[in-house]
Amino acid sequence: MEFNFTTFALEIANFLIxxxxxxxxxxxxVLAVIARRKQHIDQTLADAQKLRQEAEDLRQHxxxxxxxWEKEKQAAFGVLRREIEAERKTQMDQLQADLxxxxxxxxxxxSRQQHDIQRQAEEKxxxxxxxxxxxxxxxxAGPELEARLCAMLLEHFNELPEECKRCLKMLDAEKSVxxxxxxxxxxxxxxxxxxxxxxxxxxxxxxxxxxxxxxxLIAGLRIDIGAxxxxxxxxxxxxxxxxxxxxxx
Amino acid sequence: MESEFVFExxxxxxSLSILTTWGIMLSAAVLSWLATRHLDxxxxxxxxxxxxxxxxxxxxxxxxxxxxxxQIMPFIATLWLFLIVANLLSLIPGLHSPTRxxxxxxxxxxxxxxxxxxxxxxxxxxKKYLHHYLAPSPILLPFHIISELTRTLALAIRLxxxxxxxxxxxxxxxxxxxxxxxxxxxxxxxxxxLVQAYIFGMLALIYLAGAIQSQQFxxxxxx
Numbered sequence: 001m002e003f004n005f006t007t008f009a010l011e012i013a014n015f016l017i018x019x020x021x022x023x024x025x026x027x028x029x030v031l032a033v034i035a036r037r038k039q040h041i042d043q044t045l046a047d048a049q050k051l052r053q054e055a056e057d058l059r060q061h062x063x064x065x066x067x068x069w070e071k072e073k074q075a076a077f078g079v080l081r082r083e084i085e086a087e088r089k090t091q092m093d094q095l096q097a098d099l100x101x102x103x104x105x106x107x108x109x110x111s112r113q114q115h116d117i118q119r120q121a122e123e124k125x126x127x128x129x130x131x132x133x134x135x136x137x138x139x140x141a142g143p144e145l146e147a148r149l150c151a152m153l154l155e156h157f158n159e160l161p162e163e164c165k166r167c168l169k170m171l172d173a174e175k176s177v178x179x180x181x182x183x184x185x186x187x188x189x190x191x192x193x194x195x196x197x198x199x200x201x202x203x204x205x206x207x208x209x210x211x212x213x214x215x216x217l218i219a220g221l222r223i224d225i226g227a228x229x230x231x232x233x234x235x236x237x238x239x240x241x242x243x244x245x246x247x248x249x
Numbered sequence: 250m251e252s253e254f255v256f257e258x259x260x261x262x263x264s265l266s267i268l269t270t271w272g273i274m275l276s277a278a279v280l281s282w283l284a285t286r287h288l289d290x291x292x293x294x295x296x297x298x299x300x301x302x303x304x305x306x307x308x309x310x311x312x313x314x315x316x317x318x319x320q321i322m323p324f325i326a327t328l329w330l331f332l333i334v335a336n337l338l339s340l341i342p343g344l345h346s347p348t349r350x351x352x353x354x355x356x357x358x359x360x361x362x363x364x365x366x367x368x369x370x371x372x373x374x375x376k377k378y379l380h381h382y383l384a385p386s387p388i389l390l391p392f393h394i395i396s397e398l399t400r401t402l403a404l405a406i407r408l409x410x411x412x413x414x415x416x417x418x419x420x421x422x423x424x425x426x427x428x429x430x431x432x433x434x435x436x437x438x439x440x441x442x443l444v445q446a447y448i449f450g451m452l453a454l455i456y457l458a459g460a461i462q463s464q465q466f467x468x469x470x471x472x
Contacts, residue, residue: 003352003355004350006261006263007264007350007356008352008355008356008359009356011267011347014267014270015270015331015357018270018327019327021274021278022281022327022330025281026277026281026284026299026303029288030285030299031303032288033288033289033292033300034303034304036290
Protein backbone atom coordinates (compact mmCIF):
# COMPACT_ATOMS: atom_id res chain seq x y z
CA MET A 1 0.00 0.00 0.00
CA GLU A 2 1.93 2.98 -1.28
CA PHE A 3 0.60 6.49 -1.75
CA ASN A 4 1.85 8.31 -4.83
CA PHE A 5 1.24 12.00 -4.97
CA THR A 6 1.56 12.19 -8.74
CA THR A 7 -1.10 9.56 -9.18
CA PHE A 8 -3.17 11.31 -6.54
CA ALA A 9 -2.93 14.67 -8.29
CA LEU A 10 -3.45 13.26 -11.77
CA GLU A 11 -6.46 11.29 -10.54
CA ILE A 12 -8.03 14.44 -9.15
CA ALA A 13 -7.46 16.19 -12.45
CA ASN A 14 -8.70 13.16 -14.40
CA PHE A 15 -11.85 12.95 -12.37
CA LEU A 16 -12.61 16.61 -12.77
CA ILE A 17 -12.07 16.27 -16.51
CA UNK A 18 -14.29 13.20 -16.52
CA UNK A 19 -17.01 15.20 -14.76
CA UNK A 20 -16.69 17.88 -17.42
CA UNK A 21 -16.78 15.32 -20.26
CA UNK A 22 -19.81 13.54 -18.93
CA UNK A 23 -21.54 16.77 -18.08
CA UNK A 24 -20.98 18.06 -21.59
CA UNK A 25 -21.46 14.88 -23.60
CA UNK A 26 -23.80 12.83 -21.46
CA UNK A 27 -25.81 14.46 -18.70
CA UNK A 28 -26.61 17.74 -20.35
CA UNK A 29 -27.86 16.39 -23.72
CA VAL A 30 -29.79 13.57 -22.12
CA LEU A 31 -31.34 15.80 -19.47
CA ALA A 32 -32.09 18.36 -22.15
CA VAL A 33 -33.96 15.86 -24.31
CA ILE A 34 -35.77 14.56 -21.23
CA ALA A 35 -36.71 18.12 -20.33
CA ARG A 36 -37.84 18.77 -23.90
CA ARG A 37 -39.93 15.65 -23.87
CA LYS A 38 -41.34 16.53 -20.48
CA GLN A 39 -42.12 20.00 -21.75
CA HIS A 40 -43.68 18.51 -24.84
CA ILE A 41 -45.70 16.11 -22.70
CA ASP A 42 -46.69 18.94 -20.38
CA GLN A 43 -47.64 21.03 -23.38
CA THR A 44 -49.59 18.13 -24.83
CA LEU A 45 -51.25 17.55 -21.49
CA ALA A 46 -52.03 21.23 -21.21
CA ASP A 47 -53.43 21.23 -24.75
CA ALA A 48 -55.38 18.10 -23.98
CA GLN A 49 -56.63 19.68 -20.78
CA LYS A 50 -57.52 22.80 -22.69
CA LEU A 51 -59.28 20.74 -25.34
CA ARG A 52 -61.00 18.79 -22.65
CA GLN A 53 -62.08 22.01 -20.97
CA GLU A 54 -63.29 23.35 -24.30
CA ALA A 55 -65.09 20.08 -24.95
CA GLU A 56 -66.58 20.28 -21.47
CA ASP A 57 -67.63 23.88 -22.11
CA LEU A 58 -69.08 22.89 -25.46
CA ARG A 59 -70.85 19.96 -23.87
CA GLN A 60 -72.22 22.25 -21.18
CA HIS A 61 -73.15 24.79 -23.84
CA UNK A 62 -74.90 22.20 -25.94
CA UNK A 63 -76.61 20.73 -22.91
CA UNK A 64 -77.86 24.20 -22.03
CA UNK A 65 -78.94 24.73 -25.61
CA UNK A 66 -80.56 21.31 -25.61
CA UNK A 67 -82.40 22.19 -22.43
CA UNK A 68 -83.45 25.50 -23.95
CA TRP A 69 -84.54 23.72 -27.09
CA GLU A 70 -86.45 21.26 -24.96
CA LYS A 71 -88.18 24.13 -23.17
CA GLU A 72 -88.84 25.89 -26.47
CA LYS A 73 -90.10 22.64 -27.89
CA GLN A 74 -92.39 22.12 -24.93
CA ALA A 75 -93.63 25.70 -25.22
CA ALA A 76 -94.11 25.30 -28.98
CA PHE A 77 -95.89 22.02 -28.36
CA GLY A 78 -98.13 23.77 -25.87
CA VAL A 79 -98.89 26.56 -28.30
CA LEU A 80 -99.40 24.09 -31.11
CA ARG A 81 -101.62 21.94 -28.91
CA ARG A 82 -103.71 24.98 -28.00
CA GLU A 83 -103.87 26.04 -31.65
CA ILE A 84 -104.83 22.52 -32.67
CA GLU A 85 -107.44 22.45 -29.92
CA ALA A 86 -108.81 25.81 -31.00
CA GLU A 87 -108.71 24.78 -34.66
CA ARG A 88 -110.37 21.48 -33.79
CA LYS A 89 -113.03 23.31 -31.85
CA THR A 90 -113.53 25.73 -34.75
CA GLN A 91 -113.66 22.85 -37.21
CA MET A 92 -116.02 20.96 -34.96
CA ASP A 93 -118.24 24.00 -34.61
CA GLN A 94 -118.09 24.53 -38.35
CA LEU A 95 -118.83 20.88 -38.89
CA GLN A 96 -121.69 21.02 -36.44
CA ALA A 97 -123.02 24.10 -38.20
CA ASP A 98 -122.62 22.43 -41.59
CA LEU A 99 -124.25 19.30 -40.29
CA UNK A 100 -127.07 21.33 -38.83
CA UNK A 101 -127.38 23.19 -42.10
CA UNK A 102 -127.32 19.92 -44.04
CA UNK A 103 -129.81 18.50 -41.59
CA UNK A 104 -132.08 21.49 -42.08
CA UNK A 105 -131.57 21.28 -45.82
CA UNK A 106 -132.31 17.56 -45.82
CA UNK A 107 -135.27 18.24 -43.60
CA UNK A 108 -136.51 20.91 -46.00
CA UNK A 109 -135.85 18.67 -48.99
CA UNK A 110 -137.59 15.80 -47.27
CA SER A 111 -140.46 18.07 -46.33
CA ARG A 112 -140.63 19.37 -49.87
CA GLN A 113 -140.46 15.87 -51.27
CA GLN A 114 -143.22 14.82 -48.91
CA HIS A 115 -145.17 17.90 -49.89
CA ASP A 116 -144.59 17.18 -53.56
CA ILE A 117 -145.61 13.59 -53.10
CA GLN A 118 -148.64 14.73 -51.21
CA ARG A 119 -149.41 17.35 -53.84
CA GLN A 120 -148.89 14.85 -56.63
CA ALA A 121 -151.16 12.46 -54.80
CA GLU A 122 -153.71 15.19 -54.35
CA GLU A 123 -153.39 16.19 -57.99
CA LYS A 124 -153.73 12.57 -58.95
CA UNK A 125 -156.71 12.28 -56.69
CA UNK A 126 -158.23 15.47 -58.11
CA UNK A 127 -157.54 14.36 -61.64
CA UNK A 128 -159.03 11.00 -60.87
CA UNK A 129 -161.93 12.74 -59.22
CA UNK A 130 -162.27 15.08 -62.18
CA UNK A 131 -162.00 12.17 -64.62
CA UNK A 132 -164.54 10.26 -62.61
CA UNK A 133 -166.82 13.28 -62.39
CA UNK A 134 -166.28 13.89 -66.08
CA UNK A 135 -167.29 10.33 -66.90
CA UNK A 136 -170.29 10.57 -64.61
CA UNK A 137 -171.28 13.98 -65.95
CA UNK A 138 -170.76 12.90 -69.58
CA UNK A 139 -173.24 10.13 -68.97
CA UNK A 140 -175.66 12.19 -66.92
CA ALA A 141 -175.39 15.58 -68.62
CA GLY A 142 -178.06 16.80 -70.97
CA PRO A 143 -179.77 19.90 -72.36
CA GLU A 144 -181.48 20.51 -69.05
CA LEU A 145 -178.18 20.86 -67.29
CA GLU A 146 -176.95 23.08 -70.05
CA ALA A 147 -180.07 25.25 -69.73
CA ARG A 148 -179.50 25.48 -66.03
CA LEU A 149 -175.86 26.52 -66.61
CA CYS A 150 -176.99 29.15 -69.08
CA ALA A 151 -179.41 30.52 -66.53
CA MET A 152 -176.59 30.69 -64.02
CA LEU A 153 -174.49 32.53 -66.60
CA LEU A 154 -177.17 35.04 -67.28
CA GLU A 155 -177.52 35.68 -63.56
CA HIS A 156 -173.81 35.99 -63.32
CA PHE A 157 -173.76 38.67 -66.00
CA ASN A 158 -175.80 40.85 -63.64
CA GLU A 159 -173.23 40.34 -60.88
CA LEU A 160 -170.12 41.04 -62.95
CA PRO A 161 -167.68 43.37 -61.21
CA GLU A 162 -167.46 46.90 -62.54
CA GLU A 163 -163.89 46.37 -63.58
CA CYS A 164 -164.88 43.51 -65.89
CA LYS A 165 -167.68 45.55 -67.32
CA ARG A 166 -165.24 48.42 -67.99
CA CYS A 167 -162.85 46.10 -69.71
CA LEU A 168 -165.61 44.81 -72.00
CA LYS A 169 -166.58 48.36 -72.88
CA MET A 170 -162.98 49.28 -73.67
CA LEU A 171 -162.81 46.82 -76.58
CA ASP A 172 -162.11 48.37 -79.97
CA ALA A 173 -165.09 50.68 -80.36
CA GLU A 174 -164.75 51.30 -84.10
CA LYS A 175 -165.00 47.69 -85.13
CA SER A 176 -167.85 45.32 -84.67
CA VAL A 177 -167.22 42.57 -82.16
CA UNK A 178 -167.44 38.95 -83.25
CA UNK A 179 -168.85 36.82 -80.49
CA UNK A 180 -168.54 33.04 -80.71
CA UNK A 181 -170.88 31.08 -78.49
CA UNK A 182 -170.03 27.40 -78.27
CA UNK A 183 -172.37 24.95 -76.56
CA UNK A 184 -172.43 21.21 -75.97
CA UNK A 185 -176.01 20.94 -77.17
CA UNK A 186 -177.93 23.04 -79.64
CA UNK A 187 -179.10 26.26 -78.01
CA UNK A 188 -182.79 27.10 -78.18
CA UNK A 189 -183.68 30.44 -79.82
CA UNK A 190 -185.10 31.89 -76.67
CA UNK A 191 -181.81 31.31 -74.87
CA UNK A 192 -179.87 32.69 -77.82
CA UNK A 193 -181.91 35.89 -77.73
CA UNK A 194 -181.34 36.29 -73.98
CA UNK A 195 -177.65 35.82 -74.44
CA UNK A 196 -177.40 38.28 -77.34
CA UNK A 197 -179.49 40.81 -75.44
CA UNK A 198 -177.37 40.46 -72.29
CA UNK A 199 -174.06 40.54 -74.12
CA UNK A 200 -175.16 43.45 -76.28
CA UNK A 201 -176.00 45.39 -73.14
CA UNK A 202 -172.58 44.67 -71.64
CA UNK A 203 -170.54 45.48 -74.72
CA UNK A 204 -172.73 48.28 -75.96
CA UNK A 205 -171.44 48.07 -79.57
CA UNK A 206 -172.40 46.51 -82.89
CA UNK A 207 -171.68 42.83 -82.67
CA UNK A 208 -171.96 39.62 -84.67
CA UNK A 209 -172.93 36.44 -82.98
CA UNK A 210 -171.79 33.04 -84.18
CA UNK A 211 -172.80 29.76 -82.70
CA UNK A 212 -170.94 26.49 -82.53
CA UNK A 213 -171.34 23.11 -80.85
CA UNK A 214 -168.66 21.18 -78.99
CA UNK A 215 -169.48 17.97 -77.12
CA UNK A 216 -166.27 18.25 -75.15
CA LEU A 217 -167.87 20.98 -73.09
CA ILE A 218 -170.15 18.22 -71.62
CA ALA A 219 -172.70 20.85 -70.74
CA GLY A 220 -172.79 24.65 -70.74
CA LEU A 221 -171.32 27.46 -72.87
CA ARG A 222 -168.04 29.01 -73.91
CA ILE A 223 -168.25 32.56 -75.13
CA ASP A 224 -165.29 33.99 -77.06
CA ILE A 225 -165.38 37.81 -77.21
CA GLY A 226 -162.26 38.83 -79.04
CA ALA A 227 -159.47 37.95 -76.75
CA UNK A 228 -161.90 37.29 -73.95
CA UNK A 229 -163.21 33.83 -73.21
CA UNK A 230 -166.05 33.26 -70.81
CA UNK A 231 -166.52 29.69 -69.60
CA UNK A 232 -169.74 28.39 -68.23
CA UNK A 233 -169.39 24.71 -68.98
CA UNK A 234 -168.65 21.52 -67.08
CA UNK A 235 -165.42 20.83 -68.93
CA UNK A 236 -163.96 24.07 -67.69
CA UNK A 237 -165.33 23.58 -64.24
CA UNK A 238 -163.87 20.06 -63.99
CA UNK A 239 -160.55 21.34 -65.27
CA UNK A 240 -160.73 24.06 -62.65
CA UNK A 241 -161.59 21.45 -60.07
CA UNK A 242 -158.56 19.43 -61.06
CA UNK A 243 -156.39 22.56 -60.77
CA UNK A 244 -157.72 23.63 -57.41
CA UNK A 245 -154.60 22.46 -55.74
CA UNK A 246 -152.42 24.43 -58.12
CA UNK A 247 -154.46 27.45 -57.41
CA UNK A 248 -154.13 26.97 -53.68
CA UNK A 249 -150.30 26.67 -54.07
CA MET B 250 0.31 -2.85 -3.37
CA GLU B 251 2.71 -0.59 -5.15
CA SER B 252 1.78 1.70 -8.01
CA GLU B 253 2.89 0.28 -11.30
CA PHE B 254 4.41 3.07 -13.38
CA VAL B 255 4.05 2.66 -17.10
CA PHE B 256 5.88 5.67 -18.42
CA GLU B 257 7.04 9.11 -17.45
CA UNK B 258 5.57 12.29 -18.87
CA UNK B 259 8.21 14.88 -18.06
CA UNK B 260 8.44 15.10 -14.33
CA UNK B 261 5.24 13.04 -13.94
CA UNK B 262 5.39 9.27 -13.63
CA UNK B 263 2.19 7.91 -15.13
CA SER B 264 0.99 4.85 -13.28
CA LEU B 265 -1.18 2.02 -14.56
CA SER B 266 -4.10 3.36 -12.54
CA ILE B 267 -3.85 6.70 -14.31
CA LEU B 268 -3.51 5.04 -17.65
CA THR B 269 -6.60 2.91 -16.88
CA THR B 270 -8.45 6.04 -15.76
CA TRP B 271 -7.59 7.71 -19.04
CA GLY B 272 -8.89 4.69 -20.87
CA ILE B 273 -12.09 4.92 -18.88
CA MET B 274 -12.34 8.62 -19.62
CA LEU B 275 -11.75 8.05 -23.32
CA SER B 276 -14.31 5.27 -23.41
CA ALA B 277 -16.80 7.41 -21.50
CA ALA B 278 -16.30 10.30 -23.89
CA VAL B 279 -16.64 8.13 -26.99
CA LEU B 280 -19.62 6.20 -25.67
CA SER B 281 -21.31 9.39 -24.50
CA TRP B 282 -20.82 10.99 -27.88
CA LEU B 283 -22.11 7.91 -29.67
CA ALA B 284 -25.09 7.58 -27.36
CA THR B 285 -26.13 11.21 -27.47
CA ARG B 286 -25.38 12.28 -31.03
CA HIS B 287 -28.83 11.36 -32.34
CA LEU B 288 -31.15 12.08 -29.46
CA ASP B 289 -34.74 12.30 -30.53
CA UNK B 290 -38.11 13.06 -28.95
CA UNK B 291 -39.14 9.52 -29.84
CA UNK B 292 -36.37 7.45 -28.21
CA UNK B 293 -34.96 4.25 -29.67
CA UNK B 294 -33.74 1.31 -27.57
CA UNK B 295 -30.26 2.79 -26.93
CA UNK B 296 -31.66 6.22 -26.08
CA UNK B 297 -34.21 4.59 -23.79
CA UNK B 298 -31.41 2.84 -21.88
CA UNK B 299 -29.34 6.02 -21.71
CA UNK B 300 -32.29 8.10 -20.52
CA UNK B 301 -33.18 5.38 -18.04
CA UNK B 302 -29.68 5.47 -16.56
CA UNK B 303 -29.63 9.25 -16.28
CA UNK B 304 -33.17 9.37 -14.90
CA UNK B 305 -32.34 6.69 -12.32
CA UNK B 306 -29.25 8.63 -11.22
CA UNK B 307 -31.19 11.89 -11.05
CA UNK B 308 -34.04 10.33 -9.08
CA UNK B 309 -31.63 8.66 -6.62
CA UNK B 310 -29.89 11.98 -6.02
CA UNK B 311 -33.14 13.95 -5.82
CA UNK B 312 -34.48 11.48 -3.27
CA UNK B 313 -31.67 12.50 -0.91
CA UNK B 314 -31.28 16.15 -1.94
CA UNK B 315 -34.47 17.34 -3.67
CA UNK B 316 -33.61 21.07 -3.73
CA UNK B 317 -30.05 21.18 -5.05
CA UNK B 318 -29.98 17.71 -6.58
CA UNK B 319 -29.47 19.01 -10.08
CA GLN B 320 -26.36 20.99 -9.03
CA ILE B 321 -24.59 18.08 -7.37
CA MET B 322 -25.77 15.52 -9.88
CA PRO B 323 -22.75 15.68 -12.25
CA PHE B 324 -20.33 15.04 -9.41
CA ILE B 325 -22.25 12.22 -7.72
CA ALA B 326 -23.39 10.55 -10.95
CA THR B 327 -19.84 10.64 -12.30
CA LEU B 328 -18.61 9.09 -9.08
CA TRP B 329 -21.10 6.25 -9.41
CA LEU B 330 -20.45 5.61 -13.08
CA PHE B 331 -16.67 5.85 -12.73
CA LEU B 332 -16.55 3.58 -9.68
CA ILE B 333 -18.83 0.97 -11.25
CA VAL B 334 -16.67 0.82 -14.34
CA ALA B 335 -13.41 1.04 -12.41
CA ASN B 336 -14.42 -1.63 -9.89
CA LEU B 337 -15.66 -4.04 -12.57
CA LEU B 338 -12.63 -3.47 -14.78
CA SER B 339 -10.56 -6.06 -12.96
CA LEU B 340 -12.92 -8.76 -14.22
CA ILE B 341 -11.36 -8.30 -17.63
CA PRO B 342 -8.19 -10.35 -17.83
CA GLY B 343 -5.05 -8.20 -18.07
CA LEU B 344 -6.70 -5.13 -16.62
CA HIS B 345 -6.67 -3.90 -13.04
CA SER B 346 -9.14 -1.80 -11.21
CA PRO B 347 -7.81 1.71 -10.54
CA THR B 348 -9.66 1.69 -7.23
CA ARG B 349 -7.28 -0.90 -5.81
CA UNK B 350 -4.80 2.02 -5.76
CA UNK B 351 -4.87 4.04 -2.54
CA UNK B 352 -3.76 7.11 -4.42
CA UNK B 353 -6.85 6.90 -6.62
CA UNK B 354 -9.33 6.30 -3.80
CA UNK B 355 -7.64 9.03 -1.76
CA UNK B 356 -7.98 11.40 -4.66
CA UNK B 357 -11.69 10.59 -4.94
CA UNK B 358 -12.14 10.94 -1.16
CA UNK B 359 -10.36 14.27 -1.17
CA UNK B 360 -12.53 15.40 -4.04
CA UNK B 361 -15.57 14.47 -1.99
CA UNK B 362 -14.13 16.33 0.97
CA UNK B 363 -13.57 19.49 -0.99
CA UNK B 364 -16.82 19.23 -2.93
CA UNK B 365 -18.74 19.14 0.34
CA UNK B 366 -17.23 22.45 1.34
CA UNK B 367 -17.41 23.82 -2.19
CA UNK B 368 -21.14 23.23 -2.58
CA UNK B 369 -21.82 24.29 1.00
CA UNK B 370 -20.01 27.59 0.53
CA UNK B 371 -21.44 28.07 -2.98
CA UNK B 372 -25.01 27.67 -1.84
CA UNK B 373 -24.87 29.49 1.48
CA UNK B 374 -21.77 31.56 1.57
CA UNK B 375 -18.49 31.08 3.46
CA LYS B 376 -19.46 32.69 6.76
CA LYS B 377 -22.75 30.96 7.14
CA TYR B 378 -21.28 27.66 6.01
CA LEU B 379 -18.50 27.80 8.55
CA HIS B 380 -21.00 28.79 11.19
CA HIS B 381 -22.55 25.32 11.18
CA TYR B 382 -19.32 23.89 12.61
CA LEU B 383 -20.09 25.86 15.74
CA ALA B 384 -23.62 24.53 15.96
CA PRO B 385 -25.18 23.52 18.19
CA SER B 386 -22.20 24.44 20.38
CA PRO B 387 -18.68 25.69 19.62
CA ILE B 388 -17.40 22.92 21.86
CA LEU B 389 -18.27 20.48 19.09
CA LEU B 390 -15.97 22.19 16.57
CA PRO B 391 -13.07 19.75 17.11
CA PHE B 392 -15.39 16.84 16.72
CA HIS B 393 -16.77 18.29 13.48
CA ILE B 394 -13.26 18.70 12.12
CA ILE B 395 -12.26 15.19 13.20
CA SER B 396 -15.45 13.86 11.63
CA GLU B 397 -14.69 15.58 8.35
CA LEU B 398 -11.21 14.13 8.22
CA THR B 399 -12.02 10.64 9.41
CA ARG B 400 -14.94 10.15 7.11
CA THR B 401 -12.80 11.24 4.18
CA LEU B 402 -10.12 8.83 5.28
CA ALA B 403 -12.71 6.12 5.76
CA LEU B 404 -14.00 6.67 2.24
CA ALA B 405 -10.58 6.23 0.75
CA ILE B 406 -9.54 3.27 2.87
CA ARG B 407 -12.86 1.43 2.59
CA LEU B 408 -12.92 1.43 -1.18
CA UNK B 409 -9.23 0.73 -1.50
CA UNK B 410 -9.29 -2.10 1.05
CA UNK B 411 -12.30 -3.84 -0.40
CA UNK B 412 -11.18 -3.72 -4.00
CA UNK B 413 -7.59 -4.65 -3.23
CA UNK B 414 -8.66 -7.54 -1.01
CA UNK B 415 -11.05 -8.85 -3.65
CA UNK B 416 -8.37 -8.87 -6.32
CA UNK B 417 -5.86 -10.41 -3.96
CA UNK B 418 -8.28 -13.09 -2.82
CA UNK B 419 -9.13 -13.98 -6.40
CA UNK B 420 -5.43 -14.11 -7.26
CA UNK B 421 -4.57 -16.31 -4.24
CA UNK B 422 -7.42 -18.71 -4.97
CA UNK B 423 -6.37 -18.87 -8.58
CA UNK B 424 -2.82 -19.68 -7.51
CA UNK B 425 -3.87 -22.27 -4.98
CA UNK B 426 -6.94 -23.92 -6.51
CA UNK B 427 -6.26 -23.50 -10.20
CA UNK B 428 -8.35 -22.51 -13.25
CA UNK B 429 -12.13 -21.75 -12.77
CA UNK B 430 -11.84 -22.10 -8.98
CA UNK B 431 -12.07 -18.32 -8.35
CA UNK B 432 -15.30 -17.99 -10.43
CA UNK B 433 -17.53 -17.72 -7.32
CA UNK B 434 -15.11 -15.17 -5.94
CA UNK B 435 -15.35 -13.25 -9.22
CA UNK B 436 -19.16 -13.28 -8.98
CA UNK B 437 -18.79 -11.99 -5.46
CA UNK B 438 -16.43 -9.42 -6.97
CA UNK B 439 -19.20 -8.15 -9.23
CA UNK B 440 -21.57 -7.70 -6.31
CA UNK B 441 -18.89 -6.19 -4.16
CA UNK B 442 -17.81 -3.82 -6.94
CA LEU B 443 -21.36 -2.59 -7.39
CA VAL B 444 -21.95 -2.34 -3.66
CA GLN B 445 -18.72 -0.44 -3.06
CA ALA B 446 -19.46 1.96 -5.91
CA TYR B 447 -22.92 2.51 -4.50
CA ILE B 448 -21.63 2.98 -0.94
CA PHE B 449 -18.93 5.45 -1.98
CA GLY B 450 -21.29 7.48 -4.13
CA MET B 451 -24.13 7.36 -1.62
CA LEU B 452 -21.84 8.42 1.24
CA ALA B 453 -20.55 11.28 -0.87
CA LEU B 454 -24.13 12.23 -1.65
CA ILE B 455 -25.12 12.07 2.00
CA TYR B 456 -22.13 14.21 3.00
CA LEU B 457 -23.02 16.77 0.35
CA ALA B 458 -26.70 16.71 1.23
CA GLY B 459 -25.81 17.01 4.89
CA ALA B 460 -23.75 20.11 4.24
CA ILE B 461 -26.46 21.64 2.07
CA GLN B 462 -29.33 20.68 4.34
CA SER B 463 -27.46 21.97 7.38
CA GLN B 464 -27.48 25.33 5.64
CA GLN B 465 -31.14 24.96 4.90
CA PHE B 466 -31.71 24.04 8.53
CA UNK B 467 -29.81 27.13 9.65
CA UNK B 468 -31.78 29.28 7.22
CA UNK B 469 -35.09 27.95 8.50
CA UNK B 470 -33.93 28.58 12.06
CA UNK B 471 -33.10 32.18 11.19
CA UNK B 472 -36.46 32.63 9.54
